[in-house]
Amino acid sequence: MKSTGQPTINDVARIAGVSKKTVSRVINRSPLLNQATREKVEAVIAELAYVPNPQARALALRRNFLLGLIHDNPNAQMVLNFQEGVLDAIQGTEFALVVRPVDRHSPSLFDDIRKFIEQQRLYGVMILPPLSENDALAALFRELGCNYVRMGSAPLDDAAHLVQSNDRQAVRDAVAYLVAQGHTRIGLVQGPDGFRSAAERELGWHDAMEAAGLPHGPDLMARGNYTFETGREAGGKLIDAAEPPSAIFASNDVMAAGVLHAARGRGLDVPQDLSIVGFDDTAIATAIWPPLTTVRWPIRTMARSAALKLIDPEAASGEQSLFPTDFIARASVAPR
Known part of the structure; x- marks a missing residue:
């Protein structure tokens, strides 16, 4: 099987008998594909020696392969755990994580976030509480055409834009x-x-x-x-x-x-x-x-799901939004 000239994503899709979107999912190592499809596409990519061009793809999409994490949270461990969950999701893909701490009390909060999204040309953004509880902020993301996922302790949005605990x-x-x-x-x-x-x-x-x-x-x-x-x-x-x-x-x-x-x-x-x-x-x-x-x-599982919802919203449509907690009994409690 030989190709003429530089192989393209269209060549890979045609020979593998799949859509361009499926090839893109394989390139981005989406876990939402079945193994047989992944192996078939990877075999064609290897045979054609196809090399994706992330700069060209970013230019075509008018977005970078960057996921933003915006937070104003005093719990540093919680923020760290969330970052680890996102990194779990994007490991081996073209995506990278950009973290932006903000001051939710700042009068320039919305202008600062708008500038951050426009300058970075984000693929999508995740928002931690309490910022995630601000409906006006979600409206700003919609206005900018930036996909988003909110993390919350109660229903804040529709399933595609939410990871929630009980x-x-x-x-x-x-x-x-x-x-x-x-x-x-x-x-x-x-x-x-x-x-x-x-x-x-x-x-x-x-x-x-x-x-x-x-x-x-x-x-x-x-x-x-x-x-x-x-x-x-x-x-x-x-x-x-x-x-x-x-x-x-x-x-x-x-x-x-x-x-x-x-x-x-x-x-x-x-x-x-x-x-x-x-x-x-x-x-x-x-x-x-x-x-x-x-x-x-x-937190880590919720973060992974949030990132997947941004990377591939269509494939992640079945991702859960409500994440039940577990009670862990240890030695700090004794009968009265």
Whole structure:
């Protein structure tokens, strides 16, 4: 089988008996193809010695093979885990990841994001909470013709533009576990104001406490900002209360580690004097002692799915949008 001149993607498609889009998917190593089709196309590519020209393709598409990640999130581990999931999806493809931190309170936020998208000529963009919860921002992406996927803790968009977790139900189940262990005063370290994830997790705590007929007033709540230091301060406030809780749910693992630090600083034993539960199941959950009981948030899996939805929306139409969490019981909880 020989070709005349420089082989093109049309030559590959014709000889392999597939569409140009299928060839493109093979080139981009999309995992959404069956193995037989992939091997057939790869054999033709090898025989023709076809070499894709990413610059020419980018020029034709008027876009670069760049996926953007836009965030304003104080939880550095969460951002890192999301990046790793995207890199899982684009490994071996022509795509690259560009990360853009922003200040969601900046008066020039929309202008800055518009300039970023236009200058980089992004293939698509992923948005982390709380930015992802801004409907006006999603409207900006549509205006610019830039495909996007939002990450959230509740339904924010249609399935093609969303990866979502079930935070409220997950926290309800986690607090119910503490109730089953005999705890009747369960404190809450809230996440930051303006985060839908923080609101959903707080609602889950309220749901579980109300269902159990247990008190869930302001005296059992303290505000944090998804950071270790605010977790330590909020945990100390709850522990020092006139009627301290025997268990505390912290809205992420980093704050839960801060609560543990506050308890140890006051001579308390965890879990005998105080049980602690976190959320995320990041690396810190198993790095501290005792290992943290937590809710595993499938950030990396969600990120991989978000990237696939951008790389090949048609092929990824069957990709799931709702990603259930898992409860992980470890040694930071003991019966009351």
